Each structure stands twice: as structure tokens, then as C-alpha cells.
Amino acid sequence: MMENEIFKALADPTRRTIFEKLATGSMNASALRNGMKISQPAMSQHLSVLRNAKLVREERQGRFVNYEVDPEGLTLIARWLGKYRAYWPARIDTLKILLKDMDQ
Amino acid sequence: MMENEIFKALADPTRRTIFEKLATGSMNASALRNGMKISQPAMSQHLSVLRNAKLVREERQGRFVNYEVDPEGLTLIARWLGKYRAYWPARIDTLKILLKDMDQ
DNA sequence: GAATCACATAAGTGTGTGCTTATGTGATTT
């Protein structure tokens, strides 16, 4: 089940930080480390977890590996969230429109 | 930070199952155990984690404790998801309407 | 008010997870 890998991936604050950085623009693993006080292997391992969770995807560029946000993971979260739309506050009800689209 | 407790809570498959059961209707801790092969203390501990994450809330009813889905947790996830709207596939773009509401 | 019921908390244990250092791999440079 994909959900498990997604939520486990996001359960770690360091990985959420990495994901947030990538959301500001794609970059390689070294660039991601800037200002993060994290070892190179640790970064590599975190990126591996995020990849398996479909939250991030890679693209080889010479000897660099460029990372970017993978929409697939976000879509799966949205889909999970959608299952509980009955419990959303009324002011978020607009989201129903979205979910009708996604159910197909 | 609330996000951490939410994602950690959802990282466990047993807790997601509990949450899903509650989404079908509120019930007490004993009813939740039905067909789940889980000890009473384990259930109690899981519910405690879900409560701290604002995914579930309790309501004392005599010697029973009724549990139900707490919309607050779901809203926080929606808010987190909203930060990355730029990466959603185009067909989910309708959600932008929702987010404009939530930004206030 | 003693027993019972529904649930919470305590304490201990095995497993998972995130980190480290060390080494491997594939691509570029000189």
C-alpha cells in the first residue's frame, strides 16, 4: 500500500524540510544540503525514502542528480484526504468540486 | 509543531485503520476493537496518539468514552497540502478555490 | 459499598528508524 510509505516518509521532520525546499524549485542533492547540517549519506537516504513514496522524483544530469517534487504523491494524499470529506468544516466545502473530479 | 504529530500518527497502519473506522461513525474504544485483534491497552494508546494529533476527539458518556473524527486534524492536512498546490496536476486545479478560502 | 465494567497508565521488551563512518559506483576532468 502506497499510503503507508507516504505517511511514513512525511513523519520525519527532516524529510518534510527537504520536500519543502524542493517545492521552492528543483535542485540536486548537494544543493539541498546547504544550510541543513546533515551528512551526505543521510540526505541520500532521505531522498531514497521520498522517492519510494512518490513524493519526489529524480533526473540524472551528468554526474548530478536533479530532484523535484513528484505530483503523484501529493495526488495520493489528496485522494486519501478526500475519503473523509464528510468531516471537513463547511467553509472548506468547496473542495467537493475537486473530489468529484478525482473520483473518476 | 502540529504537523509532526499528525503525520507521525498517520504513519502507523493500525492507527489509520482506527481512523477509518471512526470515519464510518463515532463509537467507543471497545467497539473499535471489534474484529481488530488488538489489545485494550494498545487501542487506548493509539487513541491517545490520534487525540494529540487532533485527528480524533473524545466525549465521555457514562463509563464509555465515545470517539469521533476531529475535523481540525483534517483541516491541518488540507492546509499542508495546499502549500504545494503548484505541483498538483491540472485536473485538480479546482482546489485553488478552496485554498483561497483557507488562506484567510 | 463491593463488585464489575470501560478505559487509562506504568513498566518492560523486541523491532524499526535515522544517524554515523566507511566504502562503492558512475560520470567528468585533466
Add this chain to the structure above:
DNA sequence: AAATCACATAAGCACACACTTATGTGATTC
């Protein structure tokens, strides 16, 4: 082709986590 660079993988370790059994707590029943 040797050295270097960017990144991945291996192995080991400290800690977190989900579980267990045992006990505590607050409400109901007889």
C-alpha cells in the same frame, strides 16, 4: 587513465515506537 566529483550503499549504533502484562481510575450495578 588517474584523479576527482556527486551520489549511493553497507554496516553498526543509539534511540523511538508499538506491543505486551500488570495495575490504576472513574463510573455503574447489584
